[in-house]
Amino acid sequence: MTSPLQQKIKIAGPSVVTANRLGDGAVVYRTARHQWTTDIADAAVVSNATAATELLTPAKADGINAVDVYVAPVKLEDDRILPGNLREQIRMRGPTIELPYSYGA
């Protein structure tokens, strides 16, 4: 099992740069303007290793806003950006189970 955090940049299709926000751990995505957003719709999508590296390097350097920065796969459907695998789906949407209590969400 290799954590996505240890991966070499290998891009098999459209990808985004994602991380957890430092303050609360919320899942964030890197935008084309090199900012962080919680909305995947605003994420910059890259499709080759060079573009991914260009997006990733400054994102990793921004240690004060986000941590555990890595490249994650996405699917593009009808111009929508969707998480590319179950792990990323769960990161974006939260647990697949009903939480015991959901207030404060």
Add this chain to the structure above:
Amino acid sequence: MYLYDEFDRTLLTERVSEFRGQVARRLSGELTEDEFKSLRLMNGVYLQLHAYMLRIAIPYGTLSAVQMRRLAHVARKYDRGYGHFTTRQNIQFNWIKLAQLPDAMADLADAGLHGMQTSGNCVRNITTDQWAGVAPDEIEDPRVWAELIRQHVTLHPEFSFLPRKFKIAVGASDHDRAALRIHDLALRMHKNGAGEAGFEVMVGGGLGRTPFIAKTIKQFLPVRDVLTYIEAVLRLYNQYGRRDNIYKARIKILVHDKGGEQFGKEVDAEWQNIKDGSLALDKDVIADIATRFQYPDYEKLLDNPPELKAAQADARFATWHANSVSRHKQSGYAIVTLSLKPIGKPTGDCTADQMDKIADIADRYSYSEIRVGHEQNLVLPQVAQRDLPEVFKALDAIGVATPNVNQISDIIACPGLDYCSLANARAIPVAQEISKRFAEPNLAKSLNRLHVNISGCINACGHHHVGHIGILGVEKNGEEFYQISIGGKADENAQLGTLLGPAVPYDDVVDAVEDLAEAYLALRERPDELFIDTFKRVGVEPFKERVYATR
């Protein structure tokens, strides 16, 4: 209950203020993530898939009602109103914000709670039997020994940077309820021919990528030698543990490579140098720790009082009583297990409202004591039998009286891919579906004791290797698959399960478990032959045939 002293309180207060400074420096950018990560881990703070997780130690699984209320308060104020009890008798909060962590920790510290020793390469929170101090088959309360060890190892510089984490468990009963043999080091109290109490010492157990059952390296260790002997084991581990390879760094690899006998000899040689040194325990030290564990002033009561007999007429009460109530060492009293496995709900989760109510019930009926077991259930250890009908009503009203303890729906499951950043596959929804499939009480009862354990990755936090049925989530081409093994167990005859065959996809897991249950019903010789005993008698093949016949 254990009484904390001024030293304990000062340590916690200082720790919180230190962590407050570290968080502030991290948020301001003064500390990098690399610098901060090990500091937060030392306080039990992990980063999970969608938030920070705070793991809080519950030493030897003992909680007071006051502490339980404090956990409820933290769940409500800083998290999303619930917590998750783990297989290491800890509790985890899944949605804590970094900036609020110091306040949450300060609130916890007020009640003697903290996250130290829940992470990192140190001696982790020491676990024991959730029935400690009240079990009828116990020699003496194992928590005294767990506490002695805890005091010695907490923040001990030599044990704070071990090659890997180190888990210790202590038991003092014939029947092992603490899964001793899957720990790095375990102590089992027993008596020698002269009637003196001492410990069998086992080392090198553990699950994960390379599972091993611990080997006995000393049959009888006098109680005075507990700390010196553990020190000798840890010294050897510190010196020879494989720091070069994280997958080989646990003591189990060292013990396996050297062989149990040789490892034992080397420990003995090291031990001779320190055996009579300052760590040899004198009676006063042991007695002092023992006096800090307070026992109720039990009333003189008889077993099976009229209130209990009368309540047996109610079928729901009778079913719960037969399933969830166990014999206490004191006549007229009982040990009550609270199932945190309601049918179709996440395993081991407890809401803040439930925690508050459980604390109230403990105050009223269990001398304010609550225990956490490694099976992710809670226990009220001091209930007078005459109060059982009232206790049942109170527990039933808050959904913790499902009569499924030790049954197929009493599943151990780790958080899996719904929370954990290391996971390959989900564990909680699999557990939920299995419990729904076997929700019919007579069906579940007919299957007798049957432990299903589920882990979302090879790290095995869900103890899948030692489940009667063990389920391990793996990933194949981006899809969730599950390897199933059978025949594992974590008791005094602990053994690892045998892999059944190729992994099955998510949608097939519950059907496969049902196949196993049906195979067992068809194969068993008598209605009271347990699944694990049928497996022992017939082996894996007939089960395998059944599961793969149509796959």
